[in-house]
Amino acid sequence: MKEDVAVIGVGQTNFTRDCGMSVRELCFEAYKDAAQGLNLDPKDVDASIIASAPEYDKQRTPAALVSEYLGFSPSPTFYLETVCSSGTTGVRVGYSLIKSGLHDIVVMVGFQKMSELDSRIAAQVMGRGDDTMFSSPFGTTMPGGHALYAQAHMDAFGTSEEQMAKIRVKNSFYGSQNPKANYKKRLDLESCMNADLVCTPLKKFDCCANCDGASAVILASADKARKYTDKPIWIMGTGMATSELNWSSRASLTNFDSVRNAAKSAYEMAGVGPEDINVAEVHDCFTISEILAYEDLGFAKTGEGGKLIDEEATYHTGRIPVNVDGGLLSKGHPIGGTGGSQVRTIVQQLREECGDSQVKDAKIGLVQNVGGVGTYANVIIFGRD
Amino acid sequence: MKEDVAVIGVGQTNFTRDCGMSVRELCFEAYKDAAQGLNLDPKDVDASIIASAPEYDKQRTPAALVSEYLGFSPSPTFYLETVCSSGTTGVRVGYSLIKSGLHDIVVMVGFQKMSELDSRIAAQVMGRGDDTMFSSPFGTTMPGGHALYAQAHMDAFGTSEEQMAKIRVKNSFYGSQNPKANYKKRLDLESCMNADLVCTPLKKFDCCANCDGASAVILASADKARKYTDKPIWIMGTGMATSELNWSSRASLTNFDSVRNAAKSAYEMAGVGPEDINVAEVHDCFTISEILAYEDLGFAKTGEGGKLIDEEATYHTGRIPVNVDGGLLSKGHPIGGTGGSQVRTIVQQLREECGDSQVKDAKIGLVQNVGGVGTYANVIIFGRD
Amino acid sequence: MDFGNFGVVNFTKQAKSVAFVDYLAEGKLMGTVCKKCGKKYFPPRMDCAQCLDSEVEWFEINSKGKLITHSTVNFGPSGFEEVQPYTLGIVEFPEGVRVLAKISKKIDPATIKAGMELRPVPQKLNEERLTYEFEV
Amino acid sequence: MDFGNFGVVNFTKQAKSVAFVDYLAEGKLMGTVCKKCGKKYFPPRMDCAQCLDSEVEWFEINSKGKLITHSTVNFGPSGFEEVQPYTLGIVEFPEGVRVLAKISKKIDPATIKAGMELRPVPQKLNEERLTYEFEV
Numbered sequence A, B: 001m002k003e004d005v006a007v008i009g010v011g012q013t014n015f016t017r018d019c020g021m022s023v024r025e026l027c028f029e030a031y032k033d034a035a036q037g038l039n040l041d042p043k044d045v046d047a048s049i050i051a052s053a054p055e056y057d058k059q060r061t062p063a064a065l066v067s068e069y070l071g072f073s074p075s076p077t078f079y080l081e082t083v084c085s086s087g088t089t090g091v092r093v094g095y096s097l098i099k100s101g102l103h104d105i106v107v108m109v110g111f112q113k114m115s116e117l118d119s120r121i122a123a124q125v126m127g128r129g130d131d132t133m134f135s136s137p138f139g140t141t142m143p144g145g146h147a148l149y150a151q152a153h154m155d156a157f158g159t160s161e162e163q164m165a166k167i168r169v170k171n172s173f174y175g176s177q178n179p180k181a182n183y184k185k186r187l188d189l190e191s192c193m194n195a196d197l198v199c200t201p202l203k204k205f206d207c208c209a210n211c212d213g214a215s216a217v218i219l220a221s222a223d224k225a226r227k228y229t230d231k232p233i234w235i236m237g238t239g240m241a242t243s244e245l246n247w248s249s250r251a252s253l254t255n256f257d258s259v260r261n262a263a264k265s266a267y268e269m270a271g272v273g274p275e276d277i278n279v280a281e282v283h284d285c286f287t288i289s290e291i292l293a294y295e296d297l298g299f300a301k302t303g304e305g306g307k308l309i310d311e312e313a314t315y316h317t318g319r320i321p322v323n324v325d326g327g328l329l330s331k332g333h334p335i336g337g338t339g340g341s342q343v344r345t346i347v348q349q350l351r352e353e354c355g356d357s358q359v360k361d362a363k364i365g366l367v368q369n370v371g372g373v374g375t376y377a378n379v380i381i382f383g384r385d
Numbered sequence C, D: 001m002d003f004g005n006f007g008v009v010n011f012t013k014q015a016k017s018v019a020f021v022d023y024l025a026e027g028k029l030m031g032t033v034c035k036k037c038g039k040k041y042f043p044p045r046m047d048c049a050q051c052l053d054s055e056v057e058w059f060e061i062n063s064k065g066k067l068i069t070h071s072t073v074n075f076g077p078s079g080f081e082e083v084q085p086y087t088l089g090i091v092e093f094p095e096g097v098r099v100l101a102k103i104s105k106k107i108d109p110a111t112i113k114a115g116m117e118l119r120p121v122p123q124k125l126n127e128e129r130l131t132y133e134f135e136v
Ligand SMILES: [Zn+2]
Pocket: C034, C035, C036, C037, C038, C039, C048, C049, C050, C051, C052, C053
């Protein structure tokens, strides 16, 4: 195992519809959770990366404010964004800051406070993540964009609404066991199938909910990692890729090319393949997204993602456990806070701290985090000693 | 000289009050200028970093859009921000992406299109760069923040309004020779001294103007750099630091601690001192800022920045030439576009392409770029073979 | 005309490619092609990423194309309260480009299927605003 | 009360430190001190960066302090049209904190000088909005 850069701490706040806190306070809770037990003086943090999507908060340039509130100043800090995948972009850039020799300890804090926007303005803000000159004028939305992929996947491969519903049934099962999840109710197949249509073919329970939340990941060089923890989790590989933002330019509407490219880079760097992954967190902003992820990450053949959930292979006792913390669908999706929460779950799985949903003998874990409608993709592979 | 990461291309658009273009088109012009003569296929670009301040444009997540328009997809791209120093933060992070081994060629594109906001809303947006809970409620502004430093510096060291005016006289002299500058008029001491007060003690010509503009910097690993150019300009050192955003937390109001910390890191990494710098670009968003920069970078002793301009030591024939392209004061300040333009000037100086304002025998150059009121600081030191 | 005239809601005003909106006003949906390398672009653009060249010609998209995928949106962004639900579709045209637009309400949603033939029809939303949608 | 009640313009509503605004309504300008390590904070905060602890006590700032620097702003952000010009100052208090606020218009601007003694005076801007400014 390459032992260059390790995760030494992970944390998150409760994900909730209305946190009642200011952004700086929310970030503090996530960092405090991540730093727990580490005996890390804030002055030992060499740099911080603050990740979110900037449209939800009136505070301009929050990096300095969060860095100050967490006691990191005067060390460097900056803000970084790839919408919903901002958190893992922060982890990737944090890796490079350490591997390049610039820094030894880097903290990534991702957050979003979405509760102060009403849902229609939120839909407008999200729609502006599409090309505002040529696509937003037609009223494209985040669910609508994923629905275009869902419809194409159903037409091409016979993927069914029931298979999509089964994704949510699984994720709500694990969400009900996650004390930090926003949506804790367990859902059965019938409720998912009978829910209102948001945009064909996606129904209410096919969609994740926006919420408030923050997460933090503490990264360290090998030497420092061993000083602070006896359970370092190593970054084995990181891959990132982009798809064209424009609908006109996308070669495929039945998979995310960005995810395939990112996965290829990450597997190559880590020297492993999909068959070596013991547990994965994937970006299930919609149920269809988890099915696409199965295929794009190589857990299932193209077109056969639906079968994987039919076989219950992605439950924690299955062949390739996925989103056994509730996923975005049940945890909730605080844009900038999401990636760090995915990393947290994988790190906790590799440290064997996951109680009822612990995957047995988990040695290698994968995080896949997507920004926009497959626009950005990060795949990061983690391993333990 | 360490030959790890080189700048192989620099470019910028005209800086102008109203560019008449969309953001993607503006970025294209900057990149086209930077790539001129390089024979670089966009598919050879391994990653791109898009830098700006997000409050001026309705397009959400512009990184994907700009990356697509410039032909870089599917390579990774992300958005990054430290307000006015976003461009150099992008260059620093680009350095780390290459030095870490993740990428070989990284393009940083910084931009801002500010012309679609009226000036009072622009002032509000800029004021939100202060702490929105505790400072913005009092009507703090960018000029106001710098004015607090100017007043303190005058009270502590006897720095005069005339010394500040002389900074603008110098920078307007060089701005009049820069075809890409927004403000091309040459100003004399009298016009500067008699201009209207914006906020005491700063007058109209002590302040830079916001404008539209973009810049691009192409970075490469040593091997690739030599493949594409016979005039690589090396990154010798990069330092970055942050000051508390809150006025209450700042130890000094007569210098920028962030700049001092960033300079210390950059000098150490480069193995040089202020006496080794042949030419510098510093962040003169206000005339006082250039005086602070003289002191914080070690070109003058603390309190003696004003003397340096009295002695005309910072003209291109002087001891330590500073902002011999017009600076922000005359070029204009398109927030995210500014840092890349500073890097462009230093690279052109080290390549000896600067005509009338060329500094003789320039071998080592320095860029100092500040975000907010001394909140973020980048210092980057460049050298030629 | 500027980009503010295009679509139900638009957040952009200035663009070098503003002729796109002027053409729409004349009833034409247009893309661009790079004079140097021949690459076709939709959405239109005045700059070619391949050649870094900015010499382009306009071409019209007015054939029938095939619907690739579609979705009926029941909850739209602010500004779309009055028009929802609406159906979005992506159509591939023989001109070699794909286009996203609304599918006309004249078409019964139950009959909308991948592979069906549709053509783009420029139209006025009101005195100031222009768009295009897909009809049979 | 929430943070929306503080200042001429405020963009924040929710915060754990909202008692700051309630104290202002009672005529008190308050900071916080960490119960564990004794670090004093202004602006107040409910969390200590040094101990990662969230047990704090409030303390009042009501002494005379010394003006460190000041500026008269002639062009303010939107929302400040009616109140400009206004003078901002930073005052260092013997309580061990520095505070930014407006200097009262009762003070002749020509007499404002670094080192002068000022005290913070909480006040109502109107029925809903609170602030504090510096007076002699
Ligand atoms: Zn071409």
